Amino acid sequence: MIKNIHSGQALCLLTLTLLLGCVSEKRLMQQTPVATIANRLPPIETMTDPGPLANTDGADPDDAQRIFRNEIRQNIAEPTDSAAFGYARLTVTKAAARRTNKGLQYFQFLTLMTPSLLGLPLETYKTDVTAEVQITDVAGKVLGAYTGVGHSNVRVAMYYGYSQRTAPRLSDLIALRSALAQIRPQLDSAAGRLRPLLLAGGHMDAAPAEPAARR
Numbered sequence: 001m002i003k004n005i006h007s008g009q010a011l012c013l014l015t016l017t018l019l020l021g022c023v024s025e026k027r028l029m030q031q032t033p034v035a036t037i038a039n040r041l042p043p044i045e046t047m048t049d050p051g052p053l054a055n056t057d058g059a060d061p062d063d064a065q066r067i068f069r070n071e072i073r074q075n076i077a078e079p080t081d082s083a084a085f086g087y088a089r090l091t092v093t094k095a096a097a098r099r100t101n102k103g104l105q106y107f108q109f110l111t112l113m114t115p116s117l118l119g120l121p122l123e124t125y126k127t128d129v130t131a132e133v134q135i136t137d138v139a140g141k142v143l144g145a146y147t148g149v150g151h152s153n154v155r156v157a158m159y160y161g162y163s164q165r166t167a168p169r170l171s172d173l174i175a176l177r178s179a180l181a182q183i184r185p186q187l188d189s190a191a192g193r194l195r196p197l198l199l200a201g202g203h204m205d206a207a208p209a210e211p212a213a214r215r
Contacts, residue, residue, distance in 0.1 A: 037188035043080030051092040058168035094130035127175035137201030150178030
C-alpha cells in the first residue's frame with residue numbers, strides 16, 4: 001500500500017515537471033529576433049489576416065497580428081508615431097499543425113516517466129505555415145508581394161523541451177516567424193524599389209489603428 005502511494009506521488013511529481021517545462025517559453029513567445037534590413041522602408045501600417053492559423057489549437061487570436069507588427073516595426077520600416085506611407089499586409093494562406101509520438105505517452109506513464117528522465121520526448125508538435133506579405137501605397141496599389149514558408153518542431157520533454165500547456169502555441173509562433181524570416185531578405189532586396197514608390201504615393205496624416213485580426 002505504501003509502495004503504491006509512493007509510486008503515485010512520484011508519477012504526479014514527474015508529470016508536474018513535464019507540464020511546467022524546463023526551457024524558458026515566455027521569452028520565445030514575446031521576443032522578436034533582431035534582423036534589421038539594410039535599407040528600411042518608410043513608416044507603414046500593418047494589417048493581418050491569420051487565415052487558417054486562427055483555426056489551429058495553438059496560436060491565440062492576436063498572435064499573428066502582434067508578431068507581424070513587431071517584425072515590421074523592428075526590422076523592416078522606420079519608426080513612426082503618426083504619418084505612414086502605406087501598408088504591409090500579412091496573409092497566412094496555409095497552416096497545418098500536427099502531433100507526433102503521442103502513442104508513446106501511455107508507455108511513459110506505465111514506466112513512471114523513466115524514458116523521459118533518460119531524455120525521450122513525451123511528444124512533438126509540428127506546424128507548417130505559408131504566408132504572404134503585400135506592400136501597398138496609401139491608395140491601396142500593390143507594389144510587391146512576397147511569400148515565405150515556415151516550419152516548427154517543438155518537443156515536449158524534460159531538460160531540453162517545453163511544456164504540454166504551451167507547446168502547441170509555441171509551435172505555431174515559431175512556424176510563423178520562420179515564414180517571416182524567409183520574407184525579410186526579399187523585402188531587403190526590394191527596398192530600393194519600394195521606398196521611392198511609397199514616398200511618391202504620399203502619406204496619411206493620421207494613420208488608422210490596425211484592424212483586429214480576422215478569425
